[in-house]
Amino acid sequence: MSTASSSSDPSATLAALAGDVPLADRVRFVVELDRLKQVLRRTVVTDGIRRENTAEHSWHVAMMALVLADAADDPVDPMRVAKLLLVHDIVEIDAGDTFVYDADGQESKAERERAAAERLFGLLPRDQGDELHGCWLEFELGTTAESRFARALDRLQPLLLNHASAGQAWREHGITAAQVRAVNSTIGDGSAALWELAQHVIDDAVMRGWLPETGR
Amino acid sequence: MSTASSSSDPSATLAALAGDVPLADRVRFVVELDRLKQVLRRTVVTDGIRRENTAEHSWHVAMMALVLADAADDPVDPMRVAKLLLVHDIVEIDAGDTFVYDADGQESKAERERAAAERLFGLLPRDQGDELHGCWLEFELGTTAESRFARALDRLQPLLLNHASAGQAWREHGITAAQVRAVNSTIGDGSAALWELAQHVIDDAVMRGWLPETGR
Numbered sequence: 399m400s401t402a403s404s405s406s407d408p409s410a411t412l413a414a415l416a417g418d419v420p421l422a423d424r425v426r427f428v429v430e431l432d433r434l435k436q437v438l439r440r441t442v443v444t445d446g447i448r449r450e451n452t453a454e455h456s457w458h459v460a461m462m463a464l465v466l467a468d469a470a471d472d473p474v475d476p477m478r479v480a481k482l483l484l485v486h487d488i489v490e491i492d493a494g495d496t497f498v499y500d501a502d503g504q505e506s507k508a509e510r511e512r513a514a515a516e517r518l519f520g521l522l523p524r525d526q527g528d529e530l531h532g533c534w535l536e537f538e539l540g541t542t543a544e545s546r547f548a549r550a551l552d553r554l555q556p557l558l559l560n561h562a563s564a565g566q567a568w569r570e571h572g573i574t575a576a577q578v579r580a581v582n583s584t585i586g587d588g589s590a591a592l593w594e595l596a597q598h599v600i601d602d603a604v605m606r607g608w609l610p611e612t613g614r
Numbered sequence: 615m616s617t618a619s620s621s622s623d624p625s626a627t628l629a630a631l632a633g634d635v636p637l638a639d640r641v642r643f644v645v646e647l648d649r650l651k652q653v654l655r656r657t658v659v660t661d662g663i664r665r666e667n668t669a670e671h672s673w674h675v676a677m678m679a680l681v682l683a684d685a686a687d688d689p690v691d692p693m694r695v696a697k698l699l700l701v702h703d704i705v706e707i708d709a710g711d712t713f714v715y716d717a718d719g720q721e722s723k724a725e726r727e728r729a730a731a732e733r734l735f736g737l738l739p740r741d742q743g744d745e746l747h748g749c750w751l752e753f754e755l756g757t758t759a760e761s762r763f764a765r766a767l768d769r770l771q772p773l774l775l776n777h778a779s780a781g782q783a784w785r786e787h788g789i790t791a792a793q794v795r796a797v798n799s800t801i802g803d804g805s806a807a808l809w810e811l812a813q814h815v816i817d818d819a820v821m822r823g824w825l826p827e828t829g830r
Contacts, residue, residue, distance in 0.1 A: 408660050408778030415814040421807065424681050429774055431677055432660040435670045444624050444648040454651045457673035460700055461647055465640050465742065477693040484676055484696070526681065558645055562624035591637065598631040 472543035489514035550588030565608025688759035705730035766804030781824025
């Protein structure tokens with residue numbers, strides 16, 4: 399295909415190699431997804447030497463959906479929960495990660511993510527883009543059993559990693575146990591059992607000196 | 615839970631906080647999964663500055679299953695393909711990544727991965743461990759429509775990333791177009807359309823000077 403563009407946008411270049419338009423649009427979206435690997439979260443991975451990125455986080459929570467589904471309060475389809483979690487953070491390719499304890503960032507987050515969803519899911523053929531956009535909205539609204547449970551897993555996962563790394567991200571950002579309890583209590587909207595676990599994890603981190611009860 | 619172990623194994627420490635045994639076993643597995651983020655592949659992410667890890671690769675191919683499922687030759691359940699891909703590389707936590715062009719590594723790979731699957735899926739309650747172990751085996755054997763298509767996506771993804779990074783991993787390891795064609799022709803076992811795309815990608819990389827036809 400000597401007609402391929404030599405553009406510096408690899409997603410456009412590869413899409414041009416696909417030939418037929420629906421496939422080209424999908425290839426473009428697939429290559430664009432790679433950029434989620436560059437979005438860094440505040441959480442560190444369990445060995446504590448580097449920050450987690452959003453793509454690997456998304457894999458981790460999707461696996462949690464497969465393994466922990468029967469801890470949901472209402473019956474859920476594990477694969478539907480996994481799908482919501484695979485898709486839920488794609489908007490961060492444009493909008494970046496917003497730290498859950500950053501009040502200012504949380505205010506502008508909705509508008510940034512709405513625009514990102516329009517652009518990113520809009521790369522796909524209409525039906526397919528609408529469907530994935532719908533998954534993102536369902537997760538954001540949390541109005542179904544699956545989305546409530548998906549949101550619980552999305553909160554529980556960084557809590558586990560923060561404990562596993564001796565509270566590194568909490569300490570770096572001066573987070574208190576009261577903040578952690580307030581932000582994560584929504585775990586209880588999806589699963590009483592996982593919220594009980596989360597409270598044990600928080601209490602244990604306080605006891606070990608990784609998370610102060612109040613600010614210094 | 616002041617009885618929690620102060621072990622340096624974070625998965626055991628967190629499992630001890632879960633209380634009831636089936637949940638504790640699942641939490642242990644979930645925390646252990648984090649280690650897949652430390653397994654580095656030969657492929658680099660599209661900006662070319664670092665190697666991809668297996669956790670983010672697993673997310674990327676699972677998303678490809680959702681987006682590209684109708685390119686499969688035989689009808690497939692997209693979420694079943696995604697599930698196989700979420701699970702297929704978990705064994706690399708113990709067995710490491712084996713470069714697809716490393717003939718010696720490929721020989722010992724089967725035994726290393728078999729032992730890894732026993733240990734890792736064995737952390738889970740029996741029914742659940744058996745089910746995920748079955749997903750891994752299905753992927754390895756490639757005997758179902760879903761597993762053949764999952765294997766095709768698992769090959770196509772690094773091809774796209776290698777092209778997007780101007781052939782960086784190919785050049786670093788002295789790979790030729792003949793090797794790339796031989797290793798990736800199995801894409802055609804799952805999807806004629808994606809194998810056609812793959813050949814365009816390979817030919818284009820050769821034309822651009824990123825992939826020599828023969829070794830130097």
